Amino acid sequence: MASITTPKKAEAFFKGPCVFAAGAPTPESLPSERFPEIAFIGRSNVGKSSLVNALTGKDMLARVSNTPGRTQQLNFFRLGDRMMLVDMPGYGYAKASKDAIYEWNVLIDAYLKDRGNLKRLCLLIDGRHGIKDNDREFMHKLHVYAVPFVTIITKTDKIKKSELIDVKLAVETEIKKIGPAWPKTFATSSEKGVGIDELRLFLAQYVD
Ligand SMILES: Nc1nc2c(ncn2[C@@H]2O[C@H](COP(=O)(O)OP(=O)(O)OP(=O)(O)O)[C@@H](O)[C@H]2O)c(=O)[nH]1
Ligand SMILES: [Mg+2]
Helix, strand or coil, X not given: CCCXXXXXXXXXXXXXXXXXXXXXXXXXXXXXXCCCEEEEEEECCCCHHHHHHHHHCCCCCCCCCCCCCCCCCEEEEEECCCEEEEECCCECCCCCCHXXXXXXXXXXXXXXXXXXXXXXXXXXXXXXXXXXXXXXXXXXXXXXCCCCEEEEEECHHHCCHHHHHHHHHHHHHXXXXXXXXXXXXXXXXXXXXXXXXXXXXXHHXXXX
């Protein structure tokens, strides 16, 4: 199929048909690896579900919530029968029980370890809070499992330009410490639609 090489084509693709394909609360329930996959993860409440909605131009696709820790399973959205977007459950929810954290680790490890079709994982960092210890731990996990990832600074409408520059630098410094060759970082606001075109075009390269 034709590759998607312009912002206009990328927008049309991402805003095209997209359906909820599967919810996986356990490793056994993960769907087949038929499509190239892009996954979204980060601290609870960082804006993962909002970003999936902003990319696809569909407000109600992924469930957005003011209550942290709302997304408890991996939610798979099939985009145009060519790609899968995965809204992952976040980490760092203060009120999560020990059992819930254990289950989260089992599920996330199973997914990250053995997902041949996972083209890029998008690690979201809240622009207001910057990088935290659990983000560092998660980056380390990605390194151990050799998962290719990019970072996305979210909620940039809530911070000053100078703060964004500082957060970006801190994130890139952290990535360099663990070693990936290209510390690609995006900055977005799902609320205002900032950085969404650029991210769509970048992700579209992984469409078969
Ligand atoms: N100002 C602003 N708020 C945002 C943005 N993105 C998300 N939010 C808000 O942040 C809150 C959490 O957003 P979600 O998209 O549900 O976050 P999540 O990472 O999916 O959260 P969990 O699934 O609970 O881990 C909601 O109140 C959103 O409206 C943004 O770009 N700007
Ligand atoms: Mg969510």
